[in-house]
Ligand SMILES: NC(=O)C1=CN([C@@H]2O[C@H](COP(=O)(O)OP(=O)(O)OC[C@H]3O[C@@H](n4cnc5c(N)ncnc54)[C@H](OP(=O)(O)O)[C@@H]3O)[C@@H](O)[C@H]2O)C=CC1
């Protein structure tokens with residue numbers, strides 16, 4: 001097969017530019033061919049759909065939805081579904097590519113995918129969200145399946161969304177297909193431990209990172225951006241390990257307590273009023289300061305591109321653990337490296353979710369349920385293995401953890417291509 005003279009890489013800004021730059025570095029390190037680099041920079045398949053919604057008041061609205069399947073070489077594509085107003089095709093492409101590397105790094109037999117609908121779930125009733133989810137599922141139905149592409153929750157979606165997808169897909173097939181999604185409710189074949197798996201993994205990795213820097217959790221402090229599925233659990237597990245979680249934020253604001261927040265009470269407050277703002281066990285702070293507070297560990301657990309050239313020079317923490325996907329821009333990454341701040345990359349730090357999604361899929365395939373203990377033990381084992389792989393590669397080759405993680409992951413995907421005989 002003829003290779004182009006140099007890799008043909010799409011022009012991009014934002015998260016996709018960051019993802020492509022990370023791939024570019026790994027491709028150079030691994031000396032992969034320009035043809036294969038070109039292939040890995042492009043999604044294998046993508047679908048853009050229009051989703052009409054009959055609103056509760058009778059009016060008609062139209063939303064854009066996407067499903068991007070970046071790679072299938074190691075197995076079915078896998079990745080979450082995001083409902084957020086900022087969703088666009090390039091964001092979903094970046095998130096799909098990161099899923100490919102994440103699945104390879106923790107060695108689950110999947111490629112990468114991601115989906116998104118450009119909608120603000122906070123502006124819609126449950127009935128409207130159900131109609132949007134079912135219509136989106138019907139549109140992408142030809143390209144998903146338990147052996148093709150398996151969605152899961154991400155920002156703005158949850159186990160209820162997964163139940164609607166499972167039902168819509170199953171009705172179309174004429175029988176119940178539990179393996180079509182992960183992150184389902186337990187009573188529909190979900191796995192013990194999936195709901196907290198991402199945050200459990202984030203906390204586990206954060207504690208290993210602290211140990212590697214000689215930081216005792218009982219004398220450590222942290223701040224967490226985002227108090228959703230990932231941020232809330234990460235704050236909770238860190239607090240349970242003795243860390244004072246001094247600040248958390250959400251879209252509406254941020255709260256701070258020098259002595260450490262009572263995460264269980266804060267969660268009750270959020271359950272009641274829908275935001276961390278107004279919590280009586282803390283004082284309000286500027287949400288923009290959450291990543292630059294005087295703490296040992298910062299956990300961005302909300303959206304991409306929040307650590308930038310502008311705020312990276314002011315980060316005071318010694319460790320950044322990326323609960324979110326893509327929170328650190330390439331420019332910020334270089335500044336943090338220069339300043340010797342340890343950045344534990346997303347594809348390692350937040351991989352606990354997809355690891356337990358894999359366990360959920362395996363359980364669905366076996367029609368058998370593991371105990372929560374079994375799930376959590378296997379999760380910790382996989383996270384610890386991936387952590388040690390990255391630390392060892394970083395040490396051996398003088399790379400940052402992100403560089404090491406990306407190289408290891410891309411190398412595994414390239415190896416799969418080579419063994420399948422597709423590319424030299
Ligand atoms: N869920 C999962 O299993 C996994 C998720 N991730 C990643 O983790 C991140 C969070 O996902 P998840 O917790 O599931 O999403 P959720 O929708 O459950 O929570 C997102 C949280 O982030 C907050 N948020 C959104 N935008 C901002 C912002 N600009 N500044 C501060 N806070 C903000 C939201 O606030 P509000 O509540 O006010 O809307 C909410 O608290 C994403 O990057 C996702 O891709 C990664 C691996 C797996």
Ligand SMILES: O=C(O)CCC(=O)C(=O)O
Pocket residue numbers: 078079080081099102150151152153154182183325350351353354355357
């Ligand atoms: O659980 C999964 O399949 C994917 C979760 C996800 O979207 C992610 O890790 O970013």
